[in-house]
Amino acid sequence: MTTHDLPKGMIRAAGTTGTHAGYMPGFGNDFETEALPDALPQGQNSPQKCNYGLYAEQLSGTAFTAPRGQNERTWCYRIRPSVHHTGRFSPIEVPHWKTAPNIVPNVTSLGQYRWDPIPVPDQPLTWITGMRTITTAGDVNTQTGMASHVYLVTQSMQDEYFFSADSELLVVPQEGRLRFCTELGVIDLEPKEIAILPRGLVYRVELLDGPARGFVCENYGQKFDLPDRGPIGANCLANPRDFKSPVAAFEDREVPSRVVIKWCGQFHETHIGHSPLDVVAWHGNYCAYKYDLRTYSPVGAILFDHPDPSIFTVLTAPSGQAGTANIDFVLFRERWMVAEHSFRPPWYHKNIMSELMGNIYGQYDAKPQGFAPGSISLHNCMLPHGPDRDAFEGASNADLKPEKLDNTMSFMFETRFPQHLTEYAAKEAPRQQEYIEVWQHLEKKFDGTPGVK
Numbered sequence: 001m002t003t004h005d006l007p008k009g010m011i012r013a014a015g016t017t018g019t020h021a022g023y024m025p026g027f028g029n030d031f032e033t034e035a036l037p038d039a040l041p042q043g044q045n046s047p048q049k050c051n052y053g054l055y056a057e058q059l060s061g062t063a064f065t066a067p068r069g070q071n072e073r074t075w076c077y078r079i080r081p082s083v084h085h086t087g088r089f090s091p092i093e094v095p096h097w098k099t100a101p102n103i104v105p106n107v108t109s110l111g112q113y114r115w116d117p118i119p120v121p122d123q124p125l126t127w128i129t130g131m132r133t134i135t136t137a138g139d140v141n142t143q144t145g146m147a148s149h150v151y152l153v154t155q156s157m158q159d160e161y162f163f164s165a166d167s168e169l170l171v172v173p174q175e176g177r178l179r180f181c182t183e184l185g186v187i188d189l190e191p192k193e194i195a196i197l198p199r200g201l202v203y204r205v206e207l208l209d210g211p212a213r214g215f216v217c218e219n220y221g222q223k224f225d226l227p228d229r230g231p232i233g234a235n236c237l238a239n240p241r242d243f244k245s246p247v248a249a250f251e252d253r254e255v256p257s258r259v260v261i262k263w264c265g266q267f268h269e270t271h272i273g274h275s276p277l278d279v280v281a282w283h284g285n286y287c288a289y290k291y292d293l294r295t296y297s298p299v300g301a302i303l304f305d306h307p308d309p310s311i312f313t314v315l316t317a318p319s320g321q322a323g324t325a326n327i328d329f330v331l332f333r334e335r336w337m338v339a340e341h342s343f344r345p346p347w348y349h350k351n352i353m354s355e356l357m358g359n360i361y362g363q364y365d366a367k368p369q370g371f372a373p374g375s376i377s378l379h380n381c382m383l384p385h386g387p388d389r390d391a392f393e394g395a396s397n398a399d400l401k402p403e404k405l406d407n408t409m410s411f412m413f414e415t416r417f418p419q420h421l422t423e424y425a426a427k428e429a430p431r432q433q434e435y436i437e438v439w440q441h442l443e444k445k446f447d448g449t450p451g452v453k
Contacts, residue, residue, distance in 0.1 A: 013034060026240055033247045052280065061223065100265075101140075115375060116375055120213050121154070133147055145326065162203060164197075169216055172194050176214075184246060185248055194329075221326035224327070226315065243291050245287050296331055300337075353381065370438070
């Protein structure tokens with residue numbers, strides 16, 4: 001992980017130099033950080049007068065009365081309150097970013113689908129204009145469900161900022177590095193890492209090198225959390241210490257700026273005369289964070305059978321129904337395969353959950369062909385799926401010695417809601433029309449003779 005110079009005019013907390021500069025470790029911690037000495041009040045949240053002439057303001061990610069273990073809020077000490085960072089709102093069109101419910105006439109989501117990597121075009125595209133929605137699920141108005149997107153970014157946002165009142169965003173880079181300059185600090189993000197951008201947080205997205213392409217899971221529901229480990233115990237999977245939240249960094253720039261807001265699936269803009277990234281100090285547990293997927297410690301079968309893919313859950317967003325997630329983010333990375341007398345790849349399956357997969361790099365073991373880095377597949381609620389013929393034959397006849405599954409990293413956005421294709425996914429994105437045929441060559445092997453395998 002490398003650290004890059006901050007944008008000109010941005011001031012970061014003192015003493016943050018070195019390889020891991022600018023980050024605080026831990027998942028769900030109550031952090032405190034200041035970019036100027038004594039900017040953070042001690043012993044109270046809202047003093048009569050804040051140092052440096054700052055304003056105290058609370059950002060609440062949950063209801064005030066949420067249970068203590070789920071309650072999330074951050075106190076910000078900023079140059080101007082947020083009411084000064086918006087003016088009159090004007091509706092704008094962001095044609096490729098869609099929000100649930102979004103059921104398109106004459107587009108069927110019933111089927112097994114796969115797409116080649118979406119090419120990054122030559123035209124200038126920012127984080128906002130370069131978002132391409134693939135599926136939507138649930139209903140943003142009831143704060144349930146999700147959307148899946150591919151982002152194609154060729155241009156940094158210049159004096160332009162964004163926040164979503166609808167959702168938190170889980171960002172999964174696949175090519176190119178991005179910088180998220182947020183109200184609460186700076187996150188630099190590269191492939192093999194992920195970031196969470198919470199609902200209501202204002203930020204600007206810049207290219208560190210480009211162009212950039214990746215995946216986004218837009219979560220309308222309860223925030224992502226670490227899954228319960230149950231009998232696994234206190235260690236492995238995603239460990240809390242490997243999550244990193246940014247230290248305070250702020251801009252004090254008087255420059256015409258545009259702020260774009262996503263609210264109930266609609267986009268609006270407002271114009272102000274300064275940068276809204278003006279939080280000099282903050283404390284709390286509601287903030288952006290990043291995580292290095294290379295630190296994920298997978299757990300699996302060490303004797304026989306293939307465990308459920310839920311064993312590879314990195315983050316989960318609860319639905320209110322015990323054990324059934326609004327969204328699970330699942331990671332399939334390098335690991336050892338050692339199960340005896342077992343079919344080691346994922347088995348054939350029909351599922352109440354709907355599964356959208358993406359390939360970050362390498363080759364996925366259940367689909368050795370046609371699922372290149374940057375590709376996407378969708379297997380919706382109760383639609384059968386599983387290994388193609390080559391994967392089945394290879395695994396059925398393999399010498400079952402210990403084998404390292406190497407050079408692979410794929411993920412899954414899994415939700416309890418059916419995922420509906422957008423018109424872009426159905427008609428413009430490079431869908432593999434022949435994908436369904438990968439199962440047509442599976443052979444009938446039954447012969448009715450006892451003991452024959």
